[in-house]
Amino acid sequence: MGYSKDDLFTLHWLDNSRAHRILWLLELLGLNYEVKIYFRHPKTWRAPPELFRVHPLGKSPILDIDFADGSERLQLLESGNMIQYLLKHYDFDKVLAPKDRKQRMQVDYFLHYTEGTLQHLLISLLVNSSAKNMAPFPLKSVTKLVGKGINNGYYKHEFELNMIYLENHMRKQGTGFFVGDKLSGADIILSFPIYENVFDNMIGVKECTGEKRDMKDLYPQLAKWSKMVSKDPAYRKINKYMEDKVEEYVRAQANL
Numbered sequence: 001m002g003y004s005k006d007d008l009f010t011l012h013w014l015d016n017s018r019a020h021r022i023l024w025l026l027e028l029l030g031l032n033y034e035v036k037i038y039f040r041h042p043k044t045w046r047a048p049p050e051l052f053r054v055h056p057l058g059k060s061p062i063l064d065i066d067f068a069d070g071s072e073r074l075q076l077l078e079s080g081n082m083i084q085y086l087l088k089h090y091d092f093d094k095v096l097a098p099k100d101r102k103q104r105m106q107v108d109y110f111l112h113y114t115e116g117t118l119q120h121l122l123i124s125l126l127v128n129s130s131a132k133n134m135a136p137f138p139l140k141s142v143t144k145l146v147g148k149g150i151n152n153g154y155y156k157h158e159f160e161l162n163m164i165y166l167e168n169h170m171r172k173q174g175t176g177f178f179v180g181d182k183l184s185g186a187d188i189i190l191s192f193p194i195y196e197n198v199f200d201n202m203i204g205v206k207e208c209t210g211e212k213r214d215m216k217d218l219y220p221q222l223a224k225w226s227k228m229v230s231k232d233p234a235y236r237k238i239n240k241y242m243e244d245k246v247e248e249y250v251r252a253q254a255n256l
């Protein structure tokens with residue numbers, strides 16, 4: 001099997017999901033991609049049935065690869081796995097390639113850390129604080145108290161511990177990037193939990209954690225890094241691309 005710039009990537013993209021960082025990576029690597037759009041259910045916020053037709057777990061991102069040399073289509077799951085695969089086989093111009101073995105291991109560490117440690121804390125904070133919305137009316141206030149209790153007793157502390165850890169890491173780095181002195185897979189994977197979930201979602205974070213202080217004052221290095229992500233030309237490009245795509249999709253649905 002040969003890897004080529006002509007291979008076609010189909011990204012199954014769910015709104016407000018980890019799929020956006022995979023799109024960022026495809027754009028950074030200059031690859032040939034198309035996007036299939038899925039929207040979350042407005043009340044339950046779960047993926048629609050169509051995504052379960054692509055894979056039994058119904059989670060996004062899913063990345064299909066059609067190889068230009070005619071090799072059998074490949075489906076990749078798990079964003080850390082996708083990032084690792086794309087960096088290994090498709091960084092033809094060494095845009096994100098780590099400088100040495102040590103940096104490569106650091107990137108691998110962040111790929112596992114993000115999905116293995118950090119992300120589930122954020123999801124748990126969110127689920128506990130929104131459980132009240134799903135509870136039947138007579139149980140709403142009890143559910144609210146229980147959710148808040150669990151967050152205050154465990155998840156809020158774990159969230160802060162991880163934020164401080166990452167903030168200190170960035171201070172020690174002093175380069176503005178998680179690994180080395182340029183963008184790497186570590187920045188790509190962390191863009192969802194740190195930029196999209198926290199710094200681009202301050203109201204949501206306040207609601208989940210009860211934290212009154214400004215995240216930018218608490219974690220200035222991470223705030224600066226988030227700004228860098230939001231201003232990255234490839235990141236801006238995919239935002240605009242998706243805005244247009246979503247608009248086109250909504251218009252097409254309305255005309256059905």
Ligand SMILES: N[C@@H](CCC(=O)N[C@@H](CS)C(=O)NCC(=O)O)C(=O)O
Pocket residue numbers: 014016017018019045046047058059060061077078079080115
């Ligand atoms: N560890 C997986 C997690 C995938 C995942 O949970 N995706 C979420 C969006 S960020 C999803 O599809 N949620 C929809 C649902 O659970 O219904 C990855 O990194 O790809």
